[in-house]
């Protein structure tokens with residue numbers, strides 16, 4: 362190739378330069394395609410609102426109209442610059458009276474900011490940074506994208522079906538609690554974190570704030586917690602690698618650090634003062650008063666007379682003094698008092714059996730597919746139940762003559778203390794059929810026989 366080939370006529374060069382420069386910095390900003398998502402934006406809003414109602418009941422409010430108004434005002438400046446792809450989200454901002462440095466946003470735009478995050482921010486730009494990060498999760502629809510992934514694991518169907526059903530008797534929802542079930546919506550992957558950082562930085566930049574503030578704040582809270590427990594924030598928002606570098610790279614793409622960026626405001630300093638003076642809410646008293654179930658006696662002893670239940674994939678018997686909750690692929694059976702209800706109306710299944718039919722890949726009787734599906738189900742349950750642990754690894758068992766797996770899990774009981782969950786899984790043409798037998802650890806012995814009788818009565822459809 363001769364050098365003459367490289368020569369470009371002057372006019373062409375000018376056009377080329379114009380093409381390169383004319384679209385300006387905006388054209389170079391990183392854009393993300395929305396992730397794979399089985400939900401519509403309207404479903405984001407519906408789901409987010411349901412979970413937000415429960416979150417509001419469970420979380421202590423700052424009870425400060427001033428602080429809420431400030432968050433809404435700051436939020437609206439950021440929302441104006443948020444790439445929402447034309448969707449009108451009903452954004453809401455709530456101040457939570459919790460000293461932990463944390464914030465979260467539910468699908469559809471329901472944002473909760475802990476007082477701890479306001480107190481830890483050095484200036485308005487840093488608080489705006491956290492909020493812009495959260496709002497970016499909403500705009501990029503990361504919550505339902507995570508839920509879609511869980512569903513793709515073929516086992517989350519029951520949980521999400523239960524959330525969407527909004528049915529108080531929905532089986533897994535009674536077990537997990539709607540807000541806990543919402544956990545899957547809040548736990549983000551590292552790549553989602555990077556996306557929220559990059560878009561959040563763009564939002565800060567466009568809103569006139571120092572775009573470095575977002576990464577600076579995360580760096581600061583990480584440094585402050587060295588040697589201690591990492592802040593709660595990082596359990597749902599895992600720290601991506603090279604966070605600061607990626608943000609700086611994006612600022613370069615946006616055309617560099619603008620002059621006269623906004624860092625602080627008189628309003629922020631006043632609000633921080635206000636927040637620092639709020640009464641503190643003791644987390645223990647919160648557990649006793651707000652989140653723990655109403656004290657109640659233990660349920661009556663399970664009857665020795667049994668009633669039949671017939672679903673399409675299986676038939677089974679259960680004590681005739683128990684009630685059936687839920688429908689179709691997600692059914693629970695529990696005694697009176699087995700479903701505990703907190704003062705906030707939140708239901709939790711403390712005693713009983715939950716039966717779920719989920720989608721699964723692989724033929725009935727395939728031991729590998731069963732093991733895989735069982736592990737995935739446990740992983741999904743663990744997502745919604747951070748305290749859940751495997752107490753005994755999956756082992757072979759026969760259910761109505763068919764090969765199944767038996768696993769013991771331990772979890773926090775809604776009745777207080779620990780609970781034991783005996784999980785039996787079996788693959789059928791209808792899908793993965795799972796039976797979860799639940800009782801508080803201290804009472805488990807008294808229910809073991811009943812659980813065994815129920816499982817012995819199971820007849821799988823031919």
Ligand SMILES: [Zn+2]
Pocket residue numbers: 494498549553554557597598
């Ligand atoms: Zn995040």
